[in-house]
Amino acid sequence: MIRKNKISFIGLGKLGLPLATTFAKGGVEVMGIDKNKTLxxxxxxxxxxxxxxxxxxxxxxxxxxxxxxxxxxxxxxxTDISIILVNTQIGQSYSSIYVKSAIKDVCQELKKSDKEYHLFILSSTVLPGDIHNDFIPLIEKETGRKLNEGFGFSYVPDFVKLGSVIKDFENPDMVVIGASNEFSNTITKDLYSCIPKNNPPVFEQTLAEAEITKVSLNAYIVNKISFANFLSNLCEKVDDTNVDNITDAIGCDKRISPYFIKGGLSFGGTCFPRDTWAFIEFAKRHNMEAKQSIASDDINKEQDLNLLEIVNSFDKENVAVLGLSFKPDSPVIIESASIKLIENLLAEGKKVTVYDPLCLEDVRGKFGNKIEYTDSVEDCVRSSELVVVALQYQEFKEINDDWKTFDEHIILDCWRYLDRNNFSEFEYKCLGEKIL
Ligand SMILES: NC(=O)c1ccc[n+]([C@@H]2O[C@H](COP(=O)([O-])OP(=O)(O)OC[C@H]3O[C@@H](n4cnc5c(N)ncnc54)[C@H](O)[C@@H]3O)[C@@H](O)[C@H]2O)c1
Structure with missing residues (x-):
C-alpha cells in the first residue's frame, strides 16, 4: 500500500512553496525539500x-x-509520493536539467530502497514529449524499476499567475491530471482533491495530453495578447480611436471573453515567452510550423520596439519608469517590458529614474548605478520630463497636477490606467490611441 497522508514536495520556489503550504493547510503532511540551503x-x-x-x-x-x-x-x-515543482526556466528559454537532477536525486535513494512503489508527480512545465522520452527512461535507468511496476508517474500542470498563485490554486478553472496508469491517476486525483474550493472540472488525461494541454493554453493566451497589442498599435495610427473601446466591446462576445484582451505592453515573465517557445519547438519536432505562435512572438518583440519609438518621439533626455516587474503584484523582472525599455534607453545614452513597490532590489542588482532609484511615486515623477507608467498600481493613481515639475511634463500611460481628467498641468498621453 502506498502512504498517502504524507508527501514530499521538491522545489519550494515561487509556485512550490505556495502549493506545498496549501497542501499542508488542506491536512496533508508535507516534507518540503529544496537544494537551496539558505531557503x-x-x-x-x-x-x-x-x-x-x-x-x-x-x-x-x-x-x-x-x-x-x-x-x-x-x-x-x-514518503511514497513526491511532487516535483522545480524551475524549467534558464534565462529566456526552457530547460529540463533541474527536473532531471531532482529525479536523479530521488532515484539514487529509491534504488537503495526495497519499497514496492513510489509515485512521481511532476508539476513543472515541460516540453511536450519530455516525460516519455526523457524522464521515465531516466527513472528506469537509475533505479532498475519498470514504469507502473516499481514506480508511477503523473503530471499535474499549474495554471496560476504570480501575484495570485494561492487564490488560483484554490479556485482553478479546471484541474488537469495526466497519469501513467489508473493507479497513479486515482492517487493523484485523491491527493489534489484537498486543494480546490470551487469544485472545478477535473480532466483525466494521458501524460502526453497533459503536457500538450499545459503549453497550448499559454500558447493560445499569447495569441490573444498579441492580437490586442496589434490592435492597439493600429489605433495609434487612426484618428478618433481608443483601443479599449474596441477590445471592451469584442471581449463581451463569449467566444472571445474579456480576459487578456487589453492592448498594452509586451507579455513577459517566466511562463508566456517560454511556453510560446515550447509550443513552437514541440510543433517543429513533429515537422509542423506553429504559425500563429511565431506571429504572436514576433508581434511581442515588435511591441518593445514600438514602446521605445513612442518614448523617443517625445525627445526627452530624462525618462522616469514607474512599475518595473513583468506584471503588478509580482517582484519578477524576467522578460519585463519595463526592463527592456530601460536597457534600450540606456543604450541610447538616456538618463533613467525608476520606482517600483516590489522589485527595486532586483532591479538594483541588474542595473547598479547605471540608473537612479527613488523611494516614492512622487520623487520618481518629479525626476524626469517624461514619466512612463508601465504597470497598474493603485498608488500610481496618486499622481496629480501638484507634482508637475517641468514646463513640459508628460505622462505616458501604457495601460490607460490613470484618469486623464485629473490632469490639466501634465500632458497626458497613452498607448492605444493616436499619440502625436
Ligand atoms: N511562475 C509562474 O508563474 C508559473 C506558472 C505556471 C507554471 N510554472 C512552472 O512551475 C515551475 C516552477 O516555477 P517557479 O516559478 O516556482 O520556479 P522558481 O525558480 O521560483 O523555484 C524553483 C525552486 O526549485 C529549486 N530546485 C531546483 N532544482 C532542484 C533540485 N534538484 N532539488 C530541489 N530543489 C530544486 C530551486 O532552488 C528553487 O527554489 C516551472 O516549471 C515553471 O515554468 C510557473
Whole structure:
C-alpha cells in the first residue's frame, strides 16, 4: 500500500512553496525539500523567502504540518509520493536539467530502497514529449524499476499567475491530471482533491495530453495578447480611436471573453515567452510550423520596439519608469517590458529614474548605478520630463497636477490606467490611441 497522508514536495520556489503550504493547510503532511540551503534555513525559522499574496497566512496555517529538509534519504524513507515543482526556466528559454537532477536525486535513494512503489508527480512545465522520452527512461535507468511496476508517474500542470498563485490554486478553472496508469491517476486525483474550493472540472488525461494541454493554453493566451497589442498599435495610427473601446466591446462576445484582451505592453515573465517557445519547438519536432505562435512572438518583440519609438518621439533626455516587474503584484523582472525599455534607453545614452513597490532590489542588482532609484511615486515623477507608467498600481493613481515639475511634463500611460481628467498641468498621453 502506498502512504498517502504524507508527501514530499521538491522545489519550494515561487509556485512550490505556495502549493506545498496549501497542501499542508488542506491536512496533508508535507516534507518540503529544496537544494537551496539558505531557503531551507529561512523556512525552518518561519521566515518568508519572497513575496506572494497570502503566503504569510498560508505558512502560518500550515504550521506543524510542513517540515523542511535537503536530504533525499528522508524523502524515500518517509514518503511514497513526491511532487516535483522545480524551475524549467534558464534565462529566456526552457530547460529540463533541474527536473532531471531532482529525479536523479530521488532515484539514487529509491534504488537503495526495497519499497514496492513510489509515485512521481511532476508539476513543472515541460516540453511536450519530455516525460516519455526523457524522464521515465531516466527513472528506469537509475533505479532498475519498470514504469507502473516499481514506480508511477503523473503530471499535474499549474495554471496560476504570480501575484495570485494561492487564490488560483484554490479556485482553478479546471484541474488537469495526466497519469501513467489508473493507479497513479486515482492517487493523484485523491491527493489534489484537498486543494480546490470551487469544485472545478477535473480532466483525466494521458501524460502526453497533459503536457500538450499545459503549453497550448499559454500558447493560445499569447495569441490573444498579441492580437490586442496589434490592435492597439493600429489605433495609434487612426484618428478618433481608443483601443479599449474596441477590445471592451469584442471581449463581451463569449467566444472571445474579456480576459487578456487589453492592448498594452509586451507579455513577459517566466511562463508566456517560454511556453510560446515550447509550443513552437514541440510543433517543429513533429515537422509542423506553429504559425500563429511565431506571429504572436514576433508581434511581442515588435511591441518593445514600438514602446521605445513612442518614448523617443517625445525627445526627452530624462525618462522616469514607474512599475518595473513583468506584471503588478509580482517582484519578477524576467522578460519585463519595463526592463527592456530601460536597457534600450540606456543604450541610447538616456538618463533613467525608476520606482517600483516590489522589485527595486532586483532591479538594483541588474542595473547598479547605471540608473537612479527613488523611494516614492512622487520623487520618481518629479525626476524626469517624461514619466512612463508601465504597470497598474493603485498608488500610481496618486499622481496629480501638484507634482508637475517641468514646463513640459508628460505622462505616458501604457495601460490607460490613470484618469486623464485629473490632469490639466501634465500632458497626458497613452498607448492605444493616436499619440502625436
Ligand atoms: N511562475 C509562474 O508563474 C508559473 C506558472 C505556471 C507554471 N510554472 C512552472 O512551475 C515551475 C516552477 O516555477 P517557479 O516559478 O516556482 O520556479 P522558481 O525558480 O521560483 O523555484 C524553483 C525552486 O526549485 C529549486 N530546485 C531546483 N532544482 C532542484 C533540485 N534538484 N532539488 C530541489 N530543489 C530544486 C530551486 O532552488 C528553487 O527554489 C516551472 O516549471 C515553471 O515554468 C510557473
Amino acid at each position: 531551507i534555513n529561512l523556512l525552518s525559522n518561519g521566515e518568508l523567502p519572497f513575496y506572494e499574496t497570502g503566503l504569510r497566512t498560508n505558512l502560518n496555517d500550515a504550521n506543524g504540518k510542513i517540515t523542511y529538509t535537503h536530504k533525499y534519504k528522508e524523502v524515500i524513507d518517509e
